[in-house]
Amino acid sequence: MKCPVCDQENSTLLCSQCGFDASRDYARYPSFGPVSRMPSVSAKRKQWPDSQKKPMSSSDGPQFVDYRKMVSDAAKADKQHRQSREIRKRDAEIVELKSQLETAQSRIAELEAALEAERNKGVLSRIFKR
Secondary structure, X not given: OEOOOOOOEOOOOEOOOOOOEHHHOOOOOHHHOOHHHXXXXXXXXXXXXXXXXXXXXXXXXXXXOOHHHHHHHHHHHHHHHHHHHHHHHHHHHHHHHHHHHHHHHHHHHHHHHHHHHHHHHHXXXXXXXO
C-alpha cells in the first residue's frame, strides 16, 4: 500500500516514515459509517447547552454539578492561600527587622556608654592635670 502523504510503500496501515494512519481513510475503510449520516456541528451545539442547563432528577442519578462554580471556588481558594502565604512571609520579615532593630539599639547603647566613659576619662584627666 502506498502512502498518500509521502508516497512510500508500506506493508501496514500505519506509514513508517510520516505516521499517516490509513485506517482512518473513510473512503477505503467505511467501517465508522458515512460522514453524511453523522449529526452536524450546529445540531450538536443545540443539544449540548440544553443538556447542561437542566439538572438531573434524583431518580436519574447524581445531581447537576456546576463546574464553573467549582473552578471559581478553586481560584478563590488559591488566591486566599497565596494571600495568607504573603502575610506569613511579611510577618516573618517584620520579626526579623524587629530583631535587627533591637540589636542595633543595644549596640547604640553600648557605643553611647563607651563614648560617655571616654568623655569622663577626658574630664578626669584634665582635673588631675591641674
